[in-house]
Amino acid sequence: MSDVAGRDPEAVSRFVERFAAQLVEAGLARMPARVFAALLASDSGALTSAELGEQLQISPAGVSGAVRYLSQVHMLSREREPGSRRERYRVHSDQWYQAITNREAIIKRWEDALREGVASLGAGTPAGHRLAETLAFFEFIEKDLVEMMERWQVRRAELFPDG
Amino acid sequence: MSDVAGRDPEAVSRFVERFAAQLVEAGLARMPARVFAALLASDSGALTSAELGEQLQISPAGVSGAVRYLSQVHMLSREREPGSRRERYRVHSDQWYQAITNREAIIKRWEDALREGVASLGAGTPAGHRLAETLAFFEFIEKDLVEMMERWQVRRAELFPDG
DNA sequence: CCTTAACTTCACAAATTTCTGAAAGAAGCG
């Protein structure tokens, strides 16, 4: 069943393309950005490969590549409808929470590189000191982000008691 | 005066390239990433165009493009040494604070796109509800990020009393 | 098992991005 039926496809498309453009500007590749935006704007929160391909005018191969990337970075999850070979790609309500939590993996690698830098340039040198301070900043961010997400869960429950 | 003199250029270069690679993976363009990493790893915290060009093996044009971008997103600042036409590009100790604050501009544009989406898809629809929840998340993040940066300033003063 | 629907992989064409050399543009200094 098409998720788009009964809605203004143009309004949907307009939002999808605009929001995707912002995601692209923030560093996401074009096609994953469009797929993610389309899911976000769907009523059911889940679309099949065919639906995505039709709505976004992209080939099955394009959809495949985009969802592979998005699922790697935990921005969507795949589900198989039982007794069908159709896959559905879904955004969850805590998807952003997931995505941000995933950012921590990136921060961890930055921290590794910085620790190496402090060691090889020397903790006593001005440059070493700068790297150490940068490292401390990321360690702070990492810890504080976790707490921030906890605060969001609380706030979310307040704003959307039934969500 | 070369900032690199008296240090192991190989150790510096190794850190610069590794850290830059992480920044690239996070979405920054290659050359801005390398320039930023080189500044971070310099003892003085500031390098001239010629020094950057030599250390990174890139042309003056490359340096120019990279620093233009980095200064736009507030990841470095330019200074003119008085009585010289040489420019120095500097990272400040609160540079990451600046960069994150700048991210808020991006979040603001996401929020605009989402508000439009809620309006055009209808606040009462499931999709509209999802967009509204996403919007609320970003509004929360935006406010909380500011407080987080304030907490960092406090923490930083504790860790580096003389910084 | 065989058919068939769905997804994935792969090689390639097209579009985009990146980086450079060359030329033009500022700005200090005599």
Added chain:
DNA sequence: CGCTTCTTTCAGAAATTTGTGAAGTTAAGG
């Protein structure tokens, strides 16, 4: 004012990325 030094702009070559068609793989359903 003209020389010199440094930076920026710009057109284009080179490299990378993107998205597709076509072939290949998997698994449901007879």
